[in-house]
Amino acid sequence: MKHSNGAQLFLRNDPAKTAPLSTKKPLTIGKASTNLLCMPQTDGVADHHAVVRWSVGHGWLICDWGSQEGTFLEGQRIRNCRPISDGDEIQLGKVGPVLVFRLAPASSQPTPEPAVKSSAGGNLEFAGQLIPMNQIKFVQLLSRPRYPASFSWWALLSLGALVVLPWPPAFWTLELVVLAGWIVLGSRKEHVLLVTLLDGMAYRHSFANKVTALGHRNGIRKAIGQPSSA
Template sequence: MSSHPRLLLRDDPGRSVPLDPRTPLSIGRDPASGLCLSQAQGVSRQHALVRVSRTRPGQWLLCDLGSANGTYLEGARLRDCRPLSDGDEIRLGLQGPVLQFRATAAASAGGRPAAPVVAQPAAGQLDFAGRSLPLDRIRSAYVRSRRRHPQAFSWWLLLCLGGLLLLPFPWLFWPLQLGALAGWILLGSRWEHLLEVTLQDGLAYRHRFDSLETALAHRNGIRKAMGPAPAAGRRP
């Protein structure tokens, strides 16, 4: 297996394109594109670009090139370049083809733990967060990352403004300001990662993880259990 990351067509896993860190991969209907999808519905001539970050070597980025129908990473529309993780799904337009980003063989095999949340007690069933879900009813599995304390900046700002009342008393003012700053840094840097499994009828089930790597490993395990999507697309 190639040591380079690859992009795979989800509905045609046999078709894949290796990624070269020296050359960004362009995606679109243009015949000159590195990945040409001339017959794909909703794909622009120059739709998206996959390249290595200039500031973080080894980190791959997905960038939208001003496409008419948008580029979606894990269900969220891109507004700028976003980093890619192993197993991420890229959709070109709302109804366009879906690509999967696969890291190197070493990273895929040993970089992350197995996905213990995925258990199949019976054929066609998936245990997720204490519930048994039929595999054929699962539409998608995505990871959403968000700050655990999004109000941390507001709290810090209020404490700083309130601390101005203590300005004539520096032995109280400066400890309060330093404590507020430390609290903002500590709380503002904490993230949580929600693994969301959505069924065909729109019902969604979520499980929270502190580690992004663990959440991604569970997501990849669920997608593996689901198997390849049918030609018509089991997931939108």
């Protein structure tokens, strides 16, 4: 660890020990020597424990690497990634060290880049990947049922009710309840934005809201020179 005037992490028990953060390169944390922040002799730390990285859309993030010991943000165990703010405390494992996130002064904070760059040589951050804009072949939005098997379950329960409930009033009451549940589940959809590259590689990201997904799709298409309605 060393001193840095920018965004950084420091040990709560030894504030003189700091690790600078870069918007260009994630800070990997763990016991293994391949980590940028290597803590080989520290209890509660896994070989590959956590990552602190910069996201265009969300700012600074702390991400757990699926460590058995867990990563805790302000006392709460996290899954995947969570945004962090100035002064937040990150604990590695239940008995591991506590790292404090310190944001750079306002004058030196990184200026967030637009989610979609208009220049042909720019990059797009999508699904955790940095994709060259000039390598994108096409972008499409796929909407599909979130619970595709809901009709099958409704039919199965209906047939089961005919066998178990011989009384018509009880059967029709259950039938209406199950039908209402099928309608609710069947109407829910997942909207997947698919970005396909020239080499055939594809990346996808799911949205619960179609309007949001369409906004992202149209923004990317505009940036790569394709019509929004294509």
